Amino acid sequence: MVVGDISKAVRRVDAVSKCEGTIQYISDYSFEDCLWGRLVRSSIPRGNIKEIHLPPMPEGYRFITYKDIPEGGRNHLHMIATDWKCFAETEVRYVGETIGIMVGPDKDTVERLREAVVVDYEELTPAVTIDEGLECKGGAFLNKDNIHCRLKLEVGDVDKAFAKADRIVTETLETGFQEHIYLETNGCCCIPEGDRYVIYSSAQCPFYISKSVSPILGITPDKVIVRQTTTGGAFGGKEHFPDVLAGPVILAAYVMKKGVKMFFDREEDIENSVKRHPSKVVFKTALDKDGNILAMDSKVCYNVGGYLASSFVVLQRGCFHVTGCYSFPNIRTEGLGVATNTFPSCAFRGFGAPQTLFAVETHMCHIAEMLGKDPLEYKRKYFIKQGDTTSTNGKIIERVMIPEMLEQVMKASDYERKSREYKWGSGRGIGISFYNHGGAFTGNGEQAIIKAKCRLHKFADGTVEILCGQTEMGQGFHTILPKIAAHVLEIPMEKVIFKDPDTSRVPDSGPTAASRSTMIVGELVERAARLMKPRYDKEEDFTVETNYEHPEGYPWDQSTFQGYAYLGYGWGVCAVEVEVDPCTAEITTKGIWSSHDCGHLIDERIVHGQVNGGVIQGLGWGSTEVMQNFEGHFRQTSLSDYIIPTSMDFPKQGVFFVENPYEWGPFGAKGMGELVFNGSAAAYIDAVSKAIGKRISSIPLPTEDVMTYMLHGTDIRAALEEVR
Amino acid sequence: MDCTIGFTLNGKKVCVTTDPIRRLIDVLRDDFGLKGVKEGCSEGECGACSILFNGKMVTSCIIPVGAADGQDIMTIEGVSATERGQVIVQAFADGGAVQCGYCIPGMVIAAYYLLSNNPNPTEEEIRLGISGNICRCTGYDLIVESIKLAAERGGKLWKK
Numbered sequence: 001m002v003v004g005d006i007s008k009a010v011r012r013v014d015a016v017s018k019c020e021g022t023i024q025y026i027s028d029y030s031f032e033d034c035l036w037g038r039l040v041r042s043s044i045p046r047g048n049i050k051e052i053h054l055p056p057m058p059e060g061y062r063f064i065t066y067k068d069i070p071e072g073g074r075n076h077l078h079m080i081a082t083d084w085k086c087f088a089e090t091e092v093r094y095v096g097e098t099i100g101i102m103v104g105p106d107k108d109t110v111e112r113l114r115e116a117v118v119v120d121y122e123e124l125t126p127a128v129t130i131d132e133g134l135e136c137k138g139g140a141f142l143n144k145d146n147i148h149c150r151l152k153l154e155v156g157d158v159d160k161a162f163a164k165a166d167r168i169v170t171e172t173l174e175t176g177f178q179e180h181i182y183l184e185t186n187g188c189c190c191i192p193e194g195d196r197y198v199i200y201s202s203a204q205c206p207f208y209i210s211k212s213v214s215p216i217l218g219i220t221p222d223k224v225i226v227r228q229t230t231t232g233g234a235f236g237g238k239e240h241f242p243d244v245l246a247g248p249v250i251l252a253a254y255v256m257k258k259g260v261k262m263f264f265d266r267e268e269d270i271e272n273s274v275k276r277h278p279s280k281v282v283f284k285t286a287l288d289k290d291g292n293i294l295a296m297d298s299k300v301c302y303n304v305g306g307y308l309a310s311s312f313v314v315l316q317r318g319c320f321h322v323t324g325c326y327s328f329p330n331i332r333t334e335g336l337g338v339a340t341n342t343f344p345s346c347a348f349r350g351f352g353a354p355q356t357l358f359a360v361e362t363h364m365c366h367i368a369e370m371l372g373k374d375p376l377e378y379k380r381k382y383f384i385k386q387g388d389t390t391s392t393n394g395k396i397i398e399r400v401m402i403p404e405m406l407e408q409v410m411k412a413s414d415y416e417r418k419s420r421e422y423k424w425g426s427g428r429g430i431g432i433s434f435y436n437h438g439g440a441f442t443g444n445g446e447q448a449i450i451k452a453k454c455r456l457h458k459f460a461d462g463t464v465e466i467l468c469g470q471t472e473m474g475q476g477f478h479t480i481l482p483k484i485a486a487h488v489l490e491i492p493m494e495k496v497i498f499k500d501p502d503t504s505r506v507p508d509s510g511p512t513a514a515s516r517s518t519m520i521v522g523e524l525v526e527r528a529a530r531l532m533k534p535r536y537d538k539e540e541d542f543t544v545e546t547n548y549e550h551p552e553g554y555p556w557d558q559s560t561f562q563g564y565a566y567l568g569y570g571w572g573v574c575a576v577e578v579e580v581d582p583c584t585a586e587i588t589t590k591g592i593w594s595s596h597d598c599g600h601l602i603d604e605r606i607v608h609g610q611v612n613g614g615v616i617q618g619l620g621w622g623s624t625e626v627m628q629n630f631e632g633h634f635r636q637t638s639l640s641d642y643i644i645p646t647s648m649d650f651p652k653q654g655v656f657f658v659e660n661p662y663e664w665g666p667f668g669a670k671g672m673g674e675l676v677f678n679g680s681a682a683a684y685i686d687a688v689s690k691a692i693g694k695r696i697s698s699i700p701l702p703t704e705d706v707m708t709y710m711l712h713g714t715d716i717r718a719a720l721e722e723v724r
Numbered sequence: 725m726d727c728t729i730g731f732t733l734n735g736k737k738v739c740v741t742t743d744p745i746r747r748l749i750d751v752l753r754d755d756f757g758l759k760g761v762k763e764g765c766s767e768g769e770c771g772a773c774s775i776l777f778n779g780k781m782v783t784s785c786i787i788p789v790g791a792a793d794g795q796d797i798m799t800i801e802g803v804s805a806t807e808r809g810q811v812i813v814q815a816f817a818d819g820g821a822v823q824c825g826y827c828i829p830g831m832v833i834a835a836y837y838l839l840s841n842n843p844n845p846t847e848e849e850i851r852l853g854i855s856g857n858i859c860r861c862t863g864y865d866l867i868v869e870s871i872k873l874a875a876e877r878g879g880k881l882w883k884k
């Protein structure tokens with residue numbers, strides 16, 4: 001029987017089968033009688049396909065392109081926007097763009113044939129970086145200005161504040177690509193069954209796939225059944241990206257009238273998958289004579305790549321988070337999604353928020369250091385509170401416990417003493433960052449777009465099945481959701497079944513994304529269980545259903561981006577301590593401490609694991625994870641040259657929480673999966689910057705760059721450039 | 725040219741007639757159905773395909789099957805069936821070591837190899853012991869704690 005506090009850790013339901021290697025990931029299925037598929041892709045970043053030369057094709061092998069799309073079908077993938085094509089037709093916009101799929105019965109022969117395809121191109125000059133995109137290098141390839149999307153926000157009167165300012169300082173902060181490196185690479189299989197197609201996929205959002213690829217065959221989404229297979233990590237990289245595999249695979253299954261399977265190896269997966277958006281944020285901040293902030297103006301540019309897909313929503317979230325955990329009287333934000341000839345960027349844990357949070361945290365430090373003030377004391381004055389206005393003219397609804405969290409982190413890290421003793425440039429430094437993450441879809445999106453529903457079914461033997469579209473990808477949802485249901489029903493967790501979703505038998509409860517699963521779907525399950533409870537002992541076989549209901553009184557206008565962007569935020573404080581070797585510039589991280597407000601914890605150990613993993617992934621993004629794109633080609637294509645943290649790179653973390661139950665979440669829980677990524681990079685850069693006494697404005701920061709900063713960097717106290 | 729290659733696999737004598745330069749991981753997964761051996765990087769960097777080769781931990785994605793001739797090989801399937809293996813599996817489950825699980829069979833092998841050679845490792849030694857195994861989910865802390873737990877729970881079991 002589940003008793004007591006729901007936060008008390010339980011064993012994950014999938015732990016033993018994962019340890020023993022018996023759980024099946026997609027590449028562990030045999031999918032007998034299926035053909036093999038491999039994609040033929042663009043080898044150039046920008047140009048036009050003139051001709052495709054095929055090798056002699058043995059019987060049973062076929063090269064499939066957009067020309068094979070049946071009448072009534074459309075050559076696009078539906079990922080919020082519908083601009084990303086399933087197959088290139090004439091124009092290619094990035095290296096790796098799908099041109100066709102080679103299919104046939106023997107894996108090696110398919111590979112040999114794929115390699116023998118020759119594509120003649122008319123090559124054009126690519127724009128790869130944000131600046132090149134904005135300059136329309138080689139001529140604009142999108143609209144007249146290479147701008148995929150833009151938005152503007154204003155709170156207060158920025159121009160008036162600027163006119164009154166003593167000085168206006170400007171600074172540019174940049175972040176790089178980040179590759180997800182889910183340990184399990186992508187894979188997909190599609191099997192025709194009558195007039196329907198069954199897709200097996202390692203994916204976060206099975207319903208997204210049905211919706212995205214059914215138009216290719218001109219059929220309705222219910223004819224495309226998606227069954228999620230055990231997913232070995234995702235982090236956003238399997239949110240929309242599985243559509244890029246599923247599109248060609250479903251068309252191939254249609255053409256060949258046979259099942260088709262396709263798996264990526266690591267090199268193929270790194271070279272040809274979505275990444276975190278590189279960013280460039282330009283701040284103009286108005287200060288009075290005492291250095292107080294009167295207004296902050298920011299221009300937020302994200303490198304979107306060749307197609308828009310989901311990037312406008314990423315950019316929106318980035319812009320909404322650009323003031324971080326601070327309240328400023330006047331705020332102006334302009335967001336630009338820049339078209340470039342790189343692989344389209346897409347979802348990655350944080351979904352646009354980490355970039356602007358890194359920028360604002362670092363900018364705040366730099367203003368303080370320029371003024372000769374302690375960055376923490378400077379930031380403290382602006383901490384946002386309940387009732388304060390957000391960057392979208394909404395209010396913060398909940399209590400903000402940053403002061404309490406800060407106290408926990410300062411105490412655990414001995415922050416005050418270290419901050420006093422470690423002089424700037426002394427080789428030792430301790431940094432701190434503040435961050436948040438708006439839970440679930442923006443504004444009224446949960447109500448207007450997602451319309452989540454969830455069902456619970458009770459069987460005669462007393463077992464209860466949870467029916468929803470949420471996926472387990474490592475975050476623990478197969479444990480969390482049954483735990484919520486069992487807790488309400490007061491039955492053992494073993495009596496609650498929750499399987500990998502099959503879109504033909506579960507209702508669409510929305511994507512497993514946006515830190516919404518526990519917060520939104522967990523709440524639906526809690527409510528469903530409460531409806532079921534009085535009937536549980538009396539009735540044998542019945543179903544209850546719940547639908548999402550948005551609380552009244554928190555308006556949002558999606559056309560102007562004004563109002564309550566989020567009903568609840570997760571909040572975080574992270575401190576990082578480093579030591580720098582004066583000869584080699586090697587950095588040793590001596591300590592990491594964080595405190596998070598995730599409402600009430602559904603399972604403290606699962607949340608602890610999320611914190612550990614998110615913080616380290618953020619530190620990787622801030623330090624070693626260099627992913628360069630040279631003339632349209634990613635330079636790092638393996639785990640030998642794209643360096644993610646190992647067990648040796650960072651020490652054991654101090655992990656703390658505050659209790660702050662969320663009114664509309666299950667048992668008071670809020671979203672937290674992305675929050676825990678959002679702040680560690682800024683704390684790390686703050687620490688390194690203080691240790692070496694130099695200003696650092698971009699990440700990642702691999703060791704080799706630390707030496708450059710030490711030798712040639714700008715002093716940490718230097719004045720920021722002034723504009724008028 | 726195909727050869728007949730014989731070795732001990734999870735305690736049983738087996739033989740396979742195949743091209744000796746095929747990767748050991750492929751033979752283990754495809755010919756013997758040992759799907760617990762995971763492929764993460766195909767270049768010996770991530771450790772997901774770790775196995776024990778004459779008792780030593782190796783990555784099976786960069787070993788040709790010909791090298792296995794006459795040798796002793798243990799995969800996760802064999803290791804988790806042993807008493808020592810179960811101590812690790814249960815400690816991992818209780819300690820929160822598992823998230824997406826894809827790296828975990830390799831981590832269990834690494835823990836088994838470490839504890840078999842060092843029954844009372846320090847935190848530093850544990851971190852070194854799993855440094856060839858990449859995990860993207862956990863940040864490693866709870867894996868390290870779980871290995872400590874397995875060391876404690878196993879006690880004498882880890883002494884030779």
